[in-house]
Amino acid sequence: MQNTVFSLTLGGNSLQSMQSSHAAQRPNTRLAFLAGFTMIAITAVQFVAARFSLRADLTAVDIAGLRFAGAGLVFLPVLWWSGLSKLKALGWRRAVILAGLIGLPYPIIINWGLTYAPAAHAAALCPASIVFFSSLLGRFAFGETITTRRLLGIALIIGGLLLFILPSLSGTPGILFGDLLFAGSGIMFATYGLVVRHWGVESITATAAVSLLSCLPLPLVYLVASSGLAVASAPEIAAQLVIQGLLAGAAAIFLYTYAVRQLGPQIAALFLPCVPVATAFTGMVVLGEVPGLPQFIAILIMTAGMVLPVLLKRGEN
Numbered sequence: 001m002q003n004t005v006f007s008l009t010l011g012g013n014s015l016q017s018m019q020s021s022h023a024a025q026r027p028n029t030r031l032a033f034l035a036g037f038t039m040i041a042i043t044a045v046q047f048v049a050a051r052f053s054l055r056a057d058l059t060a061v062d063i064a065g066l067r068f069a070g071a072g073l074v075f076l077p078v079l080w081w082s083g084l085s086k087l088k089a090l091g092w093r094r095a096v097i098l099a100g101l102i103g104l105p106y107p108i109i110i111n112w113g114l115t116y117a118p119a120a121h122a123a124a125l126c127p128a129s130i131v132f133f134s135s136l137l138g139r140f141a142f143g144e145t146i147t148t149r150r151l152l153g154i155a156l157i158i159g160g161l162l163l164f165i166l167p168s169l170s171g172t173p174g175i176l177f178g179d180l181l182f183a184g185s186g187i188m189f190a191t192y193g194l195v196v197r198h199w200g201v202e203s204i205t206a207t208a209a210v211s212l213l214s215c216l217p218l219p220l221v222y223l224v225a226s227s228g229l230a231v232a233s234a235p236e237i238a239a240q241l242v243i244q245g246l247l248a249g250a251a252a253i254f255l256y257t258y259a260v261r262q263l264g265p266q267i268a269a270l271f272l273p274c275v276p277v278a279t280a281f282t283g284m285v286v287l288g289e290v291p292g293l294p295q296f297i298a299i300l301i302m303t304a305g306m307v308l309p310v311l312l313k314r315g316e317n
Contacts (some may be wrong), residue, residue, distance in 0.1 A: 032262035035255040036271040041131040042255070044278040046248040048286050050111055053240055055287075057232040060111035061225045063240055065109050068214040071244010075208040086205045094199060095209040101192040101201045103214035104221070107244075109185045117178030120290040120299070123279030124164060125179055127272050128302040129186025130193075137194050149312040158304030164298035178208060273306040 014212055050063050081088065087095070114122055137152055138144040146154070167181050230239065260268040276299045283289045291299065 005030040006277060028262055032049035032259045036268065037258040039252045039255040039259070040271055040278050042247045042252045044123065045276045046243055047114070047123050047279050049240065049243045050281070051114045051119040051287060053236060054115050054265060056109060057236065058226040058240065059226055059228050060108050060115060061221055062229055063111045063244055064104055064107040065218050065222070066237065066240045067212055067244035067249050068104060068218070071249030072215045074250035075211045075248060078204070079208050080190065080211070085138050086202065087209055090194045090201060090205055090209055095213055097195065098192065098206055100211045101188050101195065103210045104217060106185060109181050113178035113181030115178070117182070118193040119173070119283040119287065120280040120289065120291050121179055122182050124276040124299045124302055125161065125182035126186055127275060127306065129183045130158050130189045131306050134193055137190055141194055149309040151306045153309035155212055156308070157302050159300045160302030160305060163301065164295055167253055167292060167294055179311045211249065238291045241315035262311045270310055273303040276303060
C-alpha cells in the first residue's frame with residue numbers, strides 16, 4: 001500500500017523527470033562546437049609551443065617526456081577510479097604495441113621533425129598523412145570500398161602533399177627531412193587506428209595504457225638521450241607540461257570525444273582540417289614563420305581533401 005501511494009504521489013514528478021531526461025539527451029550543439037574550436041586552438045598551440053622550445057633549450061625527448069608526464073597525472077587517477085580490469089583485459093602485449101605506435105616514439109618523431117621544419121608543416125602533413133594512410137590501410141586490411149568522394153579527397157591530399165614537399169627539395173635539406181618525419185608519424189597513427197579497430201579497444205583504455213606505459217621508459221631514455229631540462233627555465237618546463245600533457249595529451253582528447261558524441265563523427269571530423277590553418281596563422285604571429293605561397297595553397301588543398309568527402313557524404317544523406 002505504501003509503495004502504491006508513493007508511486008501515485010510521484011506520478012507527476014515522474015513525467016517531469018522523463019521530459020527533463022529526454023531534453024538532457026538532446027545534443028548541446030553550442031557547447032559541442034565550443035569544444036571543437038577549443039580543441040583546434042589547443043592543437044595549434046601545441047605545435048607552435050613545441051617549435052618555440054625546440055628552438056630554445058628543450059629537446060624532442062624533453063617535450064615528449066613532459067607530454068606523457070602531464071597526461072599520466074591526468075589518467076592515473078582516472079585509472080585508479082575505474083579500476084584495472086579493462087587494462088588487464090587489454091593485455092601487456094597489445095598495450096605495448098599501442099604504446100609503440102602512438103606512445104613515446106610518436107611525439108619524439110614529430111618533435112624531431114619540428115627541429116628541422118616549421119610548425120605549419122607538422123600541422124599540415126600529420127593529419128593529411130593520417131587520413132591518406134588510414135584509407136590505404138583500411139583498403140588492404142579490411143577490404144573497404146573506396147568511394148568516389150574518398151578518391152577525390154585522397155587525390156587532393158596527395159596533390160597537396162606533393163605541392164607542400166616539392167619546395168623543400170630545392171630548399172634547406174633539413175626541412176625535407178622534417179617533412180618526411182611528419183609523414184612517417186601519420187603512418188604510425190593510421191596503423192594505431194587500424195589496430196584499435198581490429199581489437200575493439202575502448203578509447204579511454206587505449207589512451208590510459210599508452211600514457212602510463214610511455215612514462216615507464218622515461219628515466220632510461222634520459223640516460224642515453226641529450227636533454228635541456230637542466231638549462232631550461234622553470235616557467236618554460238611548466239608551460240610545456242601544461243600545454244603538451246594536460247591540454248594536448250588529455251583535454252584535447254576529451255573535447256574531441258565530446259564533440260563526436262554530440263555532433264556525430266562526420267561533423268566532428270570537420271574540426272581536424274582546421275588545425276593546419278590555425279597553426280599556420282599562430283606560427284606566423286608567435287614564431288614569425290610565414291609559409292610560402294605554394295605551401296599555403298597546399299594547406300588549403302589538403303584541407304579541402306579532408307573536408308570534401310565528409311560534406312559530400314552528408315549531402316547524399
